[in-house]
Amino acid sequence: MSTVVDARGLSCPQPVLMTLDEIKKVNKGEIEVLVDTDTSKENVTRAAESQGWQVKEIQGKGEGYRIIINKD
């Protein structure tokens, strides 16, 4: 069961701040991040990878993206 960070409609750095907060909170496991711009998608994946998390999957979802990141 992954937690969901809904950052749709928010511009940088908000999606990254929210993702990093969640990463700190859960420490490991799986997080699903929803964003609606390519910039946010790039920033979130870059930030997650810098924290040692892996980008498992990116799905184009309607007008945005669903990014699934995880850490074992």
Next chain:
Amino acid sequence: MPALKNLFATRWGIISVGAFIGVFAPLLQKWGNPGNMGVCVACFERDIAGALGLHRAGVVQYLRPEIIGFVLGSLIAAYIFKEFRPRVGSAPIVRFVLGAFAMIGALVFLGCPWRALLRFSAGDGNAIFGLLGLIFGIWLGTLFLKGGYNLGRTEKTHTSVGWLLPLIMLGFLVLTIIFPQIKGETRSGVLFYSLKGPGAMHAPLIVSLLVGLAIGFLAQRSRFCTMGAFRDLILFRQTHLFLGICALVVVAFITNLIVGQFHPGFAHQPVAHTMSIWNFGGMVVAGLAFALAGGCPGRQLFLAGEGDGDAGIFVLGMIVGAAFSHNFGLASSPKGVGPHGIAAVIIGLLVCLFIGFTMRKKIA
């Protein structure tokens, strides 16, 4: 296309875009733009305000094609790569006010972050105080961001909403073509032109427009942002955008050396003054306003080009702020700060702090 799409998001992508600007900004100066002002978003929007007669400072009136190019180049890139997303509604009036005070602060220093970097790369020591102010202002902004400051979500809107600012820019382009500069005249149809001063110095229209289009295209792809560069470094220890502005400074320095535009010193720098405290203070206000609005003035133009109506409002706020700056005597000149420049910096700082402290909206 996906390979090309990702190319600019890489480290080398952002570095090459910074380098591109580092080559062409000093060259635009060589081709006619004012000193250390190959590209300055604040100065150029101020010149546009003058060309439209929103202020009547005779030395800064020219409808700068670079700005038009920035927006339209970004629009083209956004359409080619399917990234045009019309959106609006994240506290538009706040963005307008932030844009206005960002401009007022930048004109106390005499330049936006882009020009601060270009001035620095050409040896203008006063730019160091401006850059320090910029970094301090952005640092203040990151404190608010950490404390929960945000302006709320945007909403998807009609395509035509995203087109409005690009259409305004197209309208400006049409005006410059219908009413070209007439030698020795300050007016041509509805537009104002400068006979002397920085407003009278410009590269040929087509050159300015093409360089603007290219920068707009590349910056949309790479998300180049001079405020984000420092913000991400301070907030996340991320160097991605910072590498872009480093490339800009290094390459602009080399280009300036080659074309003979590197003149180290403090006194008698082009379109600059030596009042260090106010070079610093003006950019604190600008840096904080850019940080609270989520992008440097260039980035706001590129965002507006990809359909962000709130960024478009910020741009209009900057143009109106420029009009206030010159009408109220807030803008500096090479002699020093304007008669009410210091008051403007203090008020601008208070306004930004008010916005930062009070807008901690819970994200629903």
